[in-house]
Amino acid sequence: QVQLVESGGGSVQPGGSLRLSCAASGRTFVTGRPFSTYGMSWFRQFSGKEREFVAGLDYSGEDSDYADSVKGRFIISRDIAENTVYLQMNNLKPDDTAVYYCAAEHYGLGSSVPYEYDFWGQGTQVTVSS
Numbered sequence: 182q183v184q185l186v187e188s189g190g191g192s193v194q195p196g197g198s199l200r201l202s203c204a205a206s207g208r209t210f211v212t213g214r215p216f217s218t219y220g221m222s223w224f225r226q227f228s229g230k231e232r233e234f235v236a237g238l239d240y241s242g243e244d245s246d247y248a249d250s251v252k253g254r255f256i257i258s259r260d261i262a263e264n265t266v267y268l269q270m271n272n273l274k275p276d277d278t279a280v281y282y283c284a285a286e287h288y289g290l291g292s293s294v295p296y297e298y299d300f301w302g303q304g305t306q307v308t309v310s311s
Contacts, residue, residue, distance in 0.1 A: 183207040183219070183300040185283050190305030193273055197309070201268040203283030203302055210264065217242070220289020221259060221266040222298065225279035225307075232282065236268060237291025246291050250276070273309045280304040 189201040203221070210216055222237035236257040237246045245257050256269040266283060284298035292298075 183209055183285050185285060185300055185302035187281065187283055187302040187305040190281060190307045192308040192310070194311050195274055195309055197273050198269070198271045199273065199307060201270065201281055201283075201305060201307075203266045203268075205264045205266070205285060214287060215261075216259075216264040217261050219285045219287055220291045221257075222284050222286075222289070222291050222293075223257060223266075223268045223281060224284060224295060225277075225281045226304070227279045232295050234293035234295075235281070237289075237293060238266065239290045240288050244291065246293065248293075270307070273307075275309050278307060278309050280306050 184206045186204045193199055205216055218240050220240045223235040224232045225235050226232045234248050235251055236255055238257045242259055254272045259266045282304045283302045285300040286298045
């Protein structure tokens with residue numbers, strides 16, 4: 182099993198920045214499936230809407246993908262030593278207000294399809310308003 186804990190959410194004015202973190206832990210990391218073998222992604226969910234893809238990073242850490250709505254503003258990255266994936270969010274807009282979730286898939290390619298992910302965090306709220 183893999184446990185994912187998001188942090189870094191909060192309230193910010195339009196044009197501001199936030200950095201979300203997702204710390205991963207689990208016995209699997211020491212029994213043959215280290216963090217570096219997991220594709221990691223961020224999704225978000227607006228009130229009353231389906232969860233939508235934001236950004237994904239494949240397990241190699243070399244290929245990333247972004248939703249059109251966040252390209253050029255958000256950056257996904259990871260720190261293998263810290264078992265953590267980040268989402269740097271810049272130039273935030275009110276439309277970015279949502280609950281943000283990180284997700285992990287063993288040997289994942291950073292897919293935009295939610296059901297392909299095996300593990301999910303509990304989410305962190307991001308609110309962008311003036």
